[in-house]
Amino acid sequence: MAVINKNKKIFFAVFLTAAVFMAVFFIAGTTPVFGADSVDEYNEDIDLKKKAIDSIKEKIDQYNKQIKQKQSESLSLKNQLAILENEIKKNELDIERTSLEIEKLNLEISKLESEIVKTEKNIQNQKKYLAEYIRTININDKKSYLEVLLQKRSFSEFFDQVEYLYQMQNDVKNTLQKVTDLKATLQADKSEMEAKKTDNEKLIDELKEHRDNLDEKRFVKGELLVQSKQSEIQFKDLVYKLKLEEQQINAEITTLERKIRDELEKREAQEKFKGFGPAKFIWPVPSKYVTAYFHDPDYPYRYIFEHPAIDIRASQGTSVKAAESGYVARAKDAGMGYSYIMIIHNDGFSTVYGHVSKILVKEDQYVNKGDIIALSGGKPKTPGAGKLTSGPHLHFEVRSNGIPVNPLEYLP
Known part of the structure; x- marks a missing residue:
């Protein structure tokens, strides 16, 4: 009798396979699509920002070299004005670079937000699939062995469906693992997004610092011109x-x-x-x-x-x-x-x-x-x-x- 009950459950599960996969197909068919085009567009924009940032960094390095060279030379009004001018240009590039880094970071945050929404939808769909599978089993588990047996046309069909059932069981197991993996991905994306938001706040502070430095350098240059009266003699006396x-x-x-x-x-x-x-x-x-x-x-x-x-x-x-x-x-x-x-x-x-x-x-x-x-x-x-x-x-x-x-x- 125990063997009959075991086989009965197997038959019921086989009988349910088609219905369950139709339900899954329906769920998948109604899932909002976050196209690869959207992700690709984000990646393209991020790459463009990165290239622009790298280009500006090269220019900043050139100004740093010029500043160090001038600082190693003897002190003079002309030399000091050249240092300040290079520092002003460097600060202007620092502002441009930091602004681009903020834009790049905002793109990365938007991309993560899109991926988080997609992952959350995916998790919900996988949960619906599992819920539908369990619900259908509970409904059809009440059918008798005779009812299921009469629906089979041959032993060959029976064994095909048993094999299909085992495949389905593996799919269910894989789906459970996928849900676990998706949740881990979701948590990682959320943590990364929070970290990027923190970085963004730091960059905003850094941008303000560069703007303050630029104002400072311009003020110092202006005061130097006034106090030295653009004269090397006056400059040396001032120093x-x-x-x-x-x-x-x-x-x-x-x-x-x-x-x-x-x-x-x-x-x-x-x-x-x-x-x-x-x-x-x-x-x-x-x-x-x-x-x-x-x-x-x-x-x-x-x-x-x-x-x-x-x-x-x-x-x-x-x-x-x-x-x-x-x-x-x-x-x-x-x-x-x-x-x-x-x-x-x-x-x-x-x-x-x-x-x-x-x-x-x-x-x-x-x-x-x-x-x-x-x-x-x-x-x-x-x-x-x-x-x-x-x-x-x-x-x-x-x-x-x-x-x-x-x-x-x-x-x-």
Whole structure:
């Protein structure tokens, strides 16, 4: 009897085969078609963008070589203007390249979105196929052995259908695997799309940085032409005065720090100073966007001095916080000149906050990490900005035993 029941189920399954595959055919026939043409068009557009980007990169490399060549030559007004002009052209190409990269990335995102929709439809269709198969089996499983047997014309037909059944069972197994694979593909595509969206946001920030750099270079070039009066003699005199001013500021900071550390050692207040603990810095402004790096080769005033700090993007008037607890050694309000604050910390560290538009602390005062000490500045021809600035930002130095070090190595 058990053998009969087993054969009965086999016969029922065979009987259902045609109906199930007709249902599958119907489902497949109504599936929206995402043609290869659409994918090919995306790929063609992406390839065109990539070729354009590669072409621009080659031009940028040429300008970089010209800039390095000019930087290795002796300092002159003509040479410095040539460097700035090359940097301006390079920045213009950087803007064009980044814009194309954003367009390329948007095409890749659109392509992925199309593929995700296609995969989701495919998964639904495969699920319908399996559901139809199971539903039909459940309906026809109620038929008797005699009813099925009477429908067969010969044993040859029976064995053909049994073989067909086994093939169908394999197809069902393959379909289940296909659904699993499609789900994995879907998840991978969604993850890739999210990653590309994140990359897109970074490129938008990068584009803004290139535009800011372009504005900066144009401003510096314009100021150089005005201040030098397009005269080599005036230029050399200007460079001499600016270098002297920078050396005086650096000497003032170094000498003052050494002097105050010696005084603190003799004071009872040193116990309070030591109570601040090891120096662990925080970012002094909300933004962590660096517009000029420590010893940056692209720093616009590098022909005057090596940049001993990082410049952090900050709108004019942004609150500036003490990066670590310490003692205010200098709070210099230079009017329309270069205003800055220096704070001395434990472990031989000190920090300098430059181009501040308003000072909110006093010298010989202790501050805690995170206390607001100033408002940022840097906008040309505004209080505290000084001469060597091209836009709003915070100049932030970290010094170890009086020597400037890379702040990014000490910030979280």
